[in-house]
Amino acid sequence: MAYNISVKFPNKYDRWRWVQRGIELLRDDGLRYNPREALMYRELAWFFQHKMGQNLDDAHMTYKEEWATQMNAVLGSGRPDFAQLINPSTDEARRRVDELVHHYKMDPRIMKSVDDLYGPLEWRLPEAHAIYWAHVGLIESKKKDLITLRRVVYQSMQMSVIRGRIISLKPLHLGPDLSKADQANSAYELMIKDDTEMGDAIKRAHRNFLKELVYVCYSHNKIPEAARWFKYVRELYPDSIPPGQNLDEFALQRVIGTIKELGHDKTESFITGLVRNYYINLVLDDDDRALGYELFARKLWGLYADSIKGQEQRLSLTPLDKIKQTVRDELLDPKGGLPPDAIAHLRTKLNLPAPAPVSAEANAKR
Numbered sequence: 212m213a214y215n216i217s218v219k220f221p222n223k224y225d226r227w228r229w230v231q232r233g234i235e236l237l238r239d240d241g242l243r244y245n246p247r248e249a250l251m252y253r254e255l256a257w258f259f260q261h262k263m264g265q266n267l268d269d270a271h272m273t274y275k276e277e278w279a280t281q282m283n284a285v286l287g288s289g290r291p292d293f294a295q296l297i298n299p300s301t302d303e304a305r306r307r308v309d310e311l312v313h314h315y316k317m318d319p320r321i322m323k324s325v326d327d328l329y330g331p332l333e334w335r336l337p338e339a340h341a342i343y344w345a346h347v348g349l350i351e352s353k354k355k356d357l358i359t360l361r362r363v364v365y366q367s368m369q370m371s372v373i374r375g376r377i378i379s380l381k382p383l384h385l386g387p388d389l390s391k392a393d394q395a396n397s398a399y400e401l402m403i404k405d406d407t408e409m410g411d412a413i414k415r416a417h418r419n420f421l422k423e424l425v426y427v428c429y430s431h432n433k434i435p436e437a438a439r440w441f442k443y444v445r446e447l448y449p450d451s452i453p454p455g456q457n458l459d460e461f462a463l464q465r466v467i468g469t470i471k472e473l474g475h476d477k478t479e480s481f482i483t484g485l486v487r488n489y490y491i492n493l494v495l496d497d498d499d500r501a502l503g504y505e506l507f508a509r510k511l512w513g514l515y516a517d518s519i520k521g522q523e524q525r526l527s528l529t530p531l532d533k534i535k536q537t538v539r540d541e542l543l544d545p546k547g548g549l550p551p552d553a554i555a556h557l558r559t560k561l562n563l564p565a566p567a568p569v570s571a572e573a574n575a576k577r
Contacts (some may be wrong), residue, residue: 213262223270227277234258238316238344249357252348256363260341264370279335283554284312289333289377293323322346329394331367336385338367358409359403365413369420370396373427378497388426389436395420396528418448422465422565429462433501437462439484442543459510479528482508486531486563493560494553 213233217226217381218522235256245251261267274570278549283289285307288350295304296311296319311317325339325346326332332339352360354368372395377386399417403410421444428437444451452461485508492501542548542557545566547558558565 213247213258223273224277226270230258230262230274233262233292233445238472242316247351247353248257249354249360250354252352253359253363254342255464256344256348256360259337259344259364259563260367260370261342262368263337264287264341270460272383275337276381276447278337279377279383282335283380285315286334289335290331291326291334292422292554293326295321316323317343327362329398332371333377334389335380336371336375338371338375341367342371349529350422357407358412361406361409361413362416364422365395365399365402365416366577367400369423372424373394378495384495385501387431389428389431389433392424392428392436392440395424414448418444418451421448422451425458428463429458430503430507431499434458434506459514463507463514475526476520478511479534482511482528482531483534483538486535487542488555489535489559490539490542494549494557 217229217233220226220229220577223422234255237258239249242255258445263278264272265271266272266358292304296308299305301307308319311319322334322343324336325343328346329342329566332342337404341363345360345367348360349357350365368391371388372391373387374385376386376393378384378386396417396489399413399420403413403417403473404412421440425437425440425444426551428440429432441452441461456464485504489501489504489508492498492504509531515528516523539561543563544568545551547555548554557563
């Protein structure tokens with residue numbers, strides 16, 4: 212239903228109805244008849260983690276937005292008031308608890324224990340619910356091989372870091388939540404400790420997560436955090452980072468490969484794209500990410516300049532300030548740039564004065 216039937220429908224809201232029916236079938240009926248079956252919990256958690264959480268379905272943003280809207284109505288925000296959910300004292304709180312327990316089949320006490328162990332989680336996003344159902348499965352199932360449920364937990368924790376922050380609800384706009392990095396790391400370590408048979412596989416996933424975390428921190432201008440995780444992964448998994456490679460080189464290589472592979476034209480083109488993303492993210496009020504793009508552009512420009520010592524006359528790039536000015540002027544051009552409201556917002560973010568009014572004579576010449 213959630214997979215094979217939903218994709219037959221071109222309308223994204225028709226697809227969403229079938230995804231919901233699939234979840235309800237597993238959650239409301241499957242678990243009622245198979246409360247100790249690990250596979251049932253894994254499949255339910257997988258619907259949240261993969262069908263709703265990943266981007267393999269054309270309608271995935273609709274699923275995320277609709278689910279976030281439903282959870283916002285039930286929980287009030289991404290940070291539930293667990294005291295009121297566990298011991299409701301108002302009619303409104305009792306209504307929320309009734310819907311949570313009887314419609315969504317979730318126990319507020321278990322939610323709190325999951326949040327205490329792995330959180331604070333953003334309960335309006337599917338990853339929190341994937342973790343919840345995997346956690347319940349780990350408690351209820353009597354099977355020894357529980358790696359599939361553990362994998363759901365640490366993979367969903369990873370995504371909670373990479374894009375676990377709701378910037379806006381409608382339209383849904385997501386960003387990284389680097390405040391969850393330590394909890395995600397702890398989840399990996401807990402899963403490695405608990406699963407002695409598959410520990411090596413989880414360690415490989417852990418190493419890859421840490422390398423991705425270094426890059427995400429760096430790309431969002433969180434340099435001290437990037438340096439901390441860079442040091443941590445290098446010490447814990449010494450073969451994961453080439454000897455002698457520093458943080459700047461590691462982060463830039465994650466994006467572009469090596470400077471020699473890019474060459475002059477591709478390097479300048481890439482820097483121009485980074486600068487453009489800097490301005491676009493300022494418009495979106497994602498300032499950390501904007502500064503990360505600006506940092507990448509500056510570092511890449513500097514590394515390239517160092518790589519052509521003695522050949523500057525032939526291979527030098529356009530000065531970075533000139534590239535930034537050119538891109539900025541293109542975006543602020545009222546004829547071919549950003550929409551008017553975005554232009555006004557970017558001017559405000561950059562502390563630029565309002566453009567000079569166009570005279571009637573100039574308008575007539577147009």
